Amino acid sequence: MKKRIAVLPGDGIGKEVTKGAIEVLQAVGERFGHQFYFQYGLIGGEAIDAVGSPLPNETIEMCKQSDAVLLGAVGGPKWEHQPAHLRPERGLLKIRKELNLYANLRPTSYYPSLAESSPLRKEVIEGVDMVMVRELTGGLYFGKPSKRTRKNGEDEVVDTLYYKRAEMERVIKLAFQLAEKRKGKVTSVDKANVLESSRMWREVAESVAKEYSDVELEHMLVDNAAMQMIKNPKRFDVVVTENMFGDILSDEASVLTGSLGMLPSASLSEAGPYLYEPIHGSAPDIEGKNTANPLAMILSAAMMLRLSFGMHEEAEAVEQAVNQVLDAGYRTKDIMTFGKKDASTKEMVEEVKATL
Amino acid sequence: MKKRIAVLPGDGIGKEVTKGAIEVLQAVGERFGHQFYFQYGLIGGEAIDAVGSPLPNETIEMCKQSDAVLLGAVGGPKWEHQPAHLRPERGLLKIRKELNLYANLRPTSYYPSLAESSPLRKEVIEGVDMVMVRELTGGLYFGKPSKRTRKNGEDEVVDTLYYKRAEMERVIKLAFQLAEKRKGKVTSVDKANVLESSRMWREVAESVAKEYSDVELEHMLVDNAAMQMIKNPKRFDVVVTENMFGDILSDEASVLTGSLGMLPSASLSEAGPYLYEPIHGSAPDIEGKNTANPLAMILSAAMMLRLSFGMHEEAEAVEQAVNQVLDAGYRTKDIMTFGKKDASTKEMVEEVKATL
Ligand SMILES: CC(C)[C@H](C(=O)O)[C@@H](O)C(=O)O
Numbered sequence: 227m228k229k230r231i232a233v234l235p236g237d238g239i240g241k242e243v244t245k246g247a248i249e250v251l252q253a254v255g256e257r258f259g260h261q262f263y264f265q266y267g268l269i270g271g272e273a274i275d276a277v278g279s280p281l282p283n284e285t286i287e288m289c290k291q292s293d294a295v296l297l298g299a300v301g302g303p304k305w306e307h308q309p310a311h312l313r314p315e316r317g318l319l320k321i322r323k324e325l326n327l328y329a330n331l332r333p334t335s336y337y338p339s340l341a342e343s344s345p346l347r348k349e350v351i352e353g354v355d356m357v358m359v360r361e362l363t364g365g366l367y368f369g370k371p372s373k374r375t376r377k378n379g380e381d382e383v384v385d386t387l388y389y390k391r392a393e394m395e396r397v398i399k400l401a402f403q404l405a406e407k408r409k410g411k412v413t414s415v416d417k418a419n420v421l422e423s424s425r426m427w428r429e430v431a432e433s434v435a436k437e438y439s440d441v442e443l444e445h446m447l448v449d450n451a452a453m454q455m456i457k458n459p460k461r462f463d464v465v466v467t468e469n470m471f472g473d474i475l476s477d478e479a480s481v482l483t484g485s486l487g488m489l490p491s492a493s494l495s496e497a498g499p500y501l502y503e504p505i506h507g508s509a510p511d512i513e514g515k516n517t518a519n520p521l522a523m524i525l526s527a528a529m530m531l532r533l534s535f536g537m538h539e540e541a542e543a544v545e546q547a548v549n550q551v552l553d554a555g556y557r558t559k560d561i562m563t564f565g566k567k568d569a570s571t572k573e574m575v576e577e578v579k580a581t582l
Numbered sequence: 583m584k585k586r587i588a589v590l591p592g593d594g595i596g597k598e599v600t601k602g603a604i605e606v607l608q609a610v611g612e613r614f615g616h617q618f619y620f621q622y623g624l625i626g627g628e629a630i631d632a633v634g635s636p637l638p639n640e641t642i643e644m645c646k647q648s649d650a651v652l653l654g655a656v657g658g659p660k661w662e663h664q665p666a667h668l669r670p671e672r673g674l675l676k677i678r679k680e681l682n683l684y685a686n687l688r689p690t691s692y693y694p695s696l697a698e699s700s701p702l703r704k705e706v707i708e709g710v711d712m713v714m715v716r717e718l719t720g721g722l723y724f725g726k727p728s729k730r731t732r733k734n735g736e737d738e739v740v741d742t743l744y745y746k747r748a749e750m751e752r753v754i755k756l757a758f759q760l761a762e763k764r765k766g767k768v769t770s771v772d773k774a775n776v777l778e779s780s781r782m783w784r785e786v787a788e789s790v791a792k793e794y795s796d797v798e799l800e801h802m803l804v805d806n807a808a809m810q811m812i813k814n815p816k817r818f819d820v821v822v823t824e825n826m827f828g829d830i831l832s833d834e835a836s837v838l839t840g841s842l843g844m845l846p847s848a849s850l851s852e853a854g855p856y857l858y859e860p861i862h863g864s865a866p867d868i869e870g871k872n873t874a875n876p877l878a879m880i881l882s883a884a885m886m887l888r889l890s891f892g893m894h895e896e897a898e899a900v901e902q903a904v905n906q907v908l909d910a911g912y913r914t915k916d917i918m919t920f921g922k923k924d925a926s927t928k929e930m931v932e933e934v935k936a937t938l
């Protein structure tokens with residue numbers, strides 16, 4: 227197959243890990259006889275520096291014409307004191323909106339070889355296997371008004387949590403479709419005892435559930451979900467929630483298994499292209515040191531092979547190679563524990579390629 | 583001293599644990615020569631059943647005329663399918679608003695004797711000692727509009743995150759005042775890379791910080807805070823945040839040390855009375871079984887002695903009694919571990935009284 231991949235390395239370690247993932251994809255192409263065409267675009271701080279915008283139109287156009295998008299990471303202290311519209315994160319929010327990436331998927335699973343890097347006890351995380359599905363283009367992130375006003379001499383401010391029914395429906399449906407192929411359980415997280423939007427969310431979840439009789443639906447309040455995630459993460463299969471709750475809970479989930487530097491994500495739209503990125507940020511403190519963990523980016527590329535290109539065997543080959551490299555004891559700094567083999571970003575990539 | 587205490591036992595185990603705390607307060611009164619007058623009021627499901635409202639006016643009046651309010655817990659499956667205005671939680675939200683309880687304080691600290699009940703590794707939680715300060719009468723909880731509409735044949739919904747500058751200021755100030763008497767550090771949690779309200783929150787925090795030169799201020803994004811809470815909870819001293827973020831993060835924090843059934847809270851207003859309640863809910867599944875842990879309620883009463891009545895010695899006596907009972911090995915079901923002494927709610931209360 228021939229595939230066009232838009233590559234947006236971004237800032238900080240984004241560049242290093244993206245480079246690694248592309249080498250792995252080239253190796254996959256050679257082994258399985260595919261042709262991947264990589265086109266590079268600017269996003270984030272790099273784009274601000276180069277052309278004065280965190281997401282130039284050329285980048286958007288290029289992404290729209292590609293079969294899938296790979297994103298590294300954006301942001302860094304250099305741009306932290308810029309006005310809001312000139313901050314790297316804006317590029318991220320804008321590409322989500324432009325590509326209509328309404329659902330962010332984050333699988334979290336237990337790696338026996340990494341259990342020691344987790345802050346949780348082994349008994350608690352052993353066997354964890356969940357997917358967080360976060361609504362990504364609505365809610366407080368994009369609702370209007372979002373502004374300050376002065377009334378009777380006092381500053382006040384408002385942000386708006388806004389959803390259309392159809393926006394809730396499509397992401398909840400996706401969660402049910404995923405659950406059908408997994409353990410058959412959807413946990414829908416809301417704050418229905420306080421928010422009107424959550425009461426509607428709950429109703430939509432109930433009505434979607436009727437179409438999926440083989441999937442069990444449970445509702446959970448967001449505060450309780452924040453507790454259960456730590457107390458008993460094994461109880462979850464697919465968790466679906468709105469944008470802001472999803473931002474918080476998926477970051478909480480990402481540290482459970484001690485493998486933050488290993489976690490990929492996929493952001494889906496109705497018509498494609500989809501976007502793939504590691505969960506970790508741009509980590510400016512270790513930029514250019516050849517110590518970043520490239521596995522989350524490599525596993526994001528594997529998700530792309532599977533979800534965007536339908537290349538199941540290829541995706542599995544990459545995932546297996548990653549597992550074998552871990553089993554062989556190779557570790558970047560973030561997941562290093564006593565007795566293992568210290569590996570640089572490049573060495574880790576080489577090992578994965580060699581194992582492929 | 584003479585003090586009038588409004589007692590709202592509420593639903594589920596609320597009744598049992600409140601009864602225990604009152605017995606302990608009576609013992610304190612005898613030992614230290616104080617007179618506590620207890621007046622009982624209805625709230626929650628019980629109030630709905632009795633008079634058709636989750637917070638009758640008589641309860642509000644009684645609370646306003648008291649020196650402090652003790653609340654058990656509200657809610658239960660019986661009222662779960664009622665319309666929103668007839669749900670127990672409404673009573674809770676309303677009393678916060680009526681008494682102007684703008685700041686909820688939740689101390690979380692490490693109990694060596696309970697370390698085994700925590701899902702986290704001992705090294706991670708050893709020495710944790712933080713206070714969450716949550717804004718309690720603003721934000722998404724009370725902002726208008728909060729409603730559905732139909733536009734072009736489609737349902738849409740909106741909730742509103744609204745704050746006045748003064749509402750941010752007073753709760754952030756309180757956090758700094760607390761930090762002055764503690765480890766001298768305030769972590770202000772927001773989502774300034776997305777929300778306008780958070781950008782204003784951050785500015786207010788910066789300007790309050792100028793008045794407290796001996797306190798260090800750090801800003802943290804809410805998603806990162808959800809991670810740090812698990813990865814490195816020891817780094818926190820006082821954490822301050824808006825209502826919804828506080829709801830989620832304080833519940834997350836409450837499970838860290840394995841002592842959910844032990845955690846008290848205080849809700850403060852500008853002019854008093856303050857309200858004290860345990861963090862745990864009404865736990866309808868164990869209602870009336872004499873197995874609920876009364877310590878969170880007893881420790882809430884201790885907070886009342888200290889914060890509302892200035893009775894420092896008395897508060898310490900209660901807290902020490904609780905510690906001694908734990909050291910002696912007594913445990914209710916929720917904190918039971920191998921080799922300890924199984925105690926009922928009543929036995930636990932008796933032990934605390936005897937130790938006093
Ligand atoms: C950078 C920020 C705007 C973004 C978000 O909140 O969505 C990030 O935290 C994420 O989760 O991808």
Ligand SMILES: CC(C)[C@H](C(=O)O)[C@@H](O)C(=O)O
Pocket residue numbers: 419420449671674675829
């Ligand atoms: C019951 C509910 C409305 C309440 C809240 O969200 O404030 C509870 O979760 C709490 O934290 O006291």
